[in-house]
Structure formats: C-alpha cells, structure tokens
Amino acid sequence: MDDQTTRRNFLALAGGAAVVAAVPIVSVRPAQATPATMAAAIRNVVGGAVVHPGKVKLDIPPLVENGNTVPMTVGVASPMTTEDHVRSIHVFNEKNPQPNIGNFHLGPRAGRAVVSTRIRLADSQKITAIAHLADGSFWSVSVDVIVTLAACTEEVI
Amino acid sequence: MAALINVPPRARRGDVIEIKTLMAHIMETGYRRTAIGDIVPRDIITSFTCRYNGTEIFRADLFPAIAANPFISFFTVAAESGTFDFEWIGDNGFSATAKAAITVE
Numbered sequence A: 001m002d003d004q005t006t007r008r009n010f011l012a013l014a015g016g017a018a019v020v021a022a023v024p025i026v027s028v029r030p031a032q033a034t035p036a037t038m039a040a041a042i043r044n045v046v047g048g049a050v051v052h053p054g055k056v057k058l059d060i061p062p063l064v065e066n067g068n069t070v071p072m073t074v075g076v077a078s079p080m081t082t083e084d085h086v087r088s089i090h091v092f093n094e095k096n097p098q099p100n101i102g103n104f105h106l107g108p109r110a111g112r113a114v115v116s117t118r119i120r121l122a123d124s125q126k127i128t129a130i131a132h133l134a135d136g137s138f139w140s141v142s143v144d145v146i147v148t149l150a151a152c153t154e155e156v157i
Numbered sequence B: 001m002a003a004l005i006n007v008p009p010r011a012r013r014g015d016v017i018e019i020k021t022l023m024a025h026i027m028e029t030g031y032r033r034t035a036i037g038d039i040v041p042r043d044i045i046t047s048f049t050c051r052y053n054g055t056e057i058f059r060a061d062l063f064p065a066i067a068a069n070p071f072i073s074f075f076t077v078a079a080e081s082g083t084f085d086f087e088w089i090g091d092n093g094f095s096a097t098a099k100a101a102i103t104v105e
Helices: A007-022 A035-046
Strands: A051-053 A056-059 A063-066 A070-076 A086-093 A100-105 A114-119 A125-133 A138-149 B003-006 B016-023 B045-052 B055-062 B071-077 B082-090 B095-104
Touching (some): A056 A125, A056 A138, A070 A086, A070 A125, A070 A138, A100 A114, B003 B082, B003 B095, B016 B045, B016 B082, B045 B071, B055 B071
Antiparallel strands (some): A056 A070, A100 B055, A114 B071, A125 A138, B016 B071, B045 B055
C-alpha cells in the first residue's frame, strides 16, 4: 500500500494509541495467567469430564483491600461417607501469574468437606473452585473478586 | 521453622473436629523483582500432608498464589486417640514436621 500519511490515517492511529494507553497499568505485567490458561489448567484436572455448576461454595470477600493475603473458604455439600465423598478440591484464578491456587485432597475421613486458607490475588478477577466427587463427577462455582491493592507487584527492598 | 497447630485436645468418638495449621514461611512467588531488576527466585512450600495415626487424611498442593505463612484449616472425624503428624515440604530442601495429640473418648 502507499506510505503516504493522510490526516485520516494519522487520526485513526492516534485514537488507537489513546485506547491502548487507557488500559490500566496492571494489565501490562509480563507474566500473567489468562482465562485461556485457567481453562487449560482446569482441563488438566478434569480431563474431558463435564463440570456441573453447584454443590460447591466459595467464601471470599467480594472486595479485597490487600491482595497479598485474602481469606478463602471452600466447602462442598457432601455427606462425606465411604460411597459419597469429596476426593479433592481445586482452586483456580484467571489473572495471577499462574492459574493454580491450590489442590486439596480429602477423603471420607474428613467428615466435612471444608478447607480454609489465605491466598494472593494479583488483580480483580474470577476465582473458580472445582470439586471432584467419589463418583467421578466434577462440580464448580466461580466468584468475582475486586482487588484494590494487588499482590506480586511490590519490589523487594 | 515455627508451626502453629490447633487441634482440640479431646473429643468424643465420631465428632467432626477442625484442625488449623500455620507454618512460618516467606512463600516467595518467583515473580517479584529487586530494585535493580533481578528476579527473586521462587521459594515456596509445595506440599502439606496431615496423617492421623499414620493414615493420610489430608494433603494439599500449594502454589505461589498461597499467601506467606500458609494457613490451612480442614476437618476430620475423631476416630481414635493418637497423634496427628503434619509435614510441610518445599523448595530448596525445605522440610518441617509437627505433631499434635488427641484423646478420643
């Protein structure tokens, strides 16, 4: 094509640059999981199985002031008997540098399928918890979290 | 290596009890940089296991997204008197253990 810069071309380019600059700074960190890598990490766990919504409860504050330590409780509605119990619970995020948060392996001796921990969140994002039951089925829940101070961005002095 | 363990000292047989654990550890993610731009190498706990009289009842795989000084709490059924053995394993050969006793009536 011709290299001639018309006023129209110039304005289109300038407008595009302004849109790029308007994207918040947090999104230009080099290492970042994306919804696609989260989907890949979930596929690693569930294989080709269908993931049903429900049964799982994810307690996490909807508005987080400090992403460096966020209390999280994940529970699954299950009688926790030998035949019907939760084998494992897997928690994923979509915008930390890595898609995994933790894998928790339980068994019928747990009595109650509830696990609490504290996690790091690098950005406002969606957290997904998936439970693997003894019958082989997968159940999930997703929660949106808004983070005002992100983890992982501060420098080590 | 300081571990804080909270296990009820006694319970009735069949009770569901909560176990809380906290291990002092920096959980360096491997994504932070120093002021001159060098990446701080990853140093995290990767695995936590709890055994009840020798039988594994809970295990967790940890990732850099777990906050510093990992706190993990979970439940188990008080089946018999005995001990809980906790083990944390991590990068750079990190390994720590702790014990807690329980009396089941």
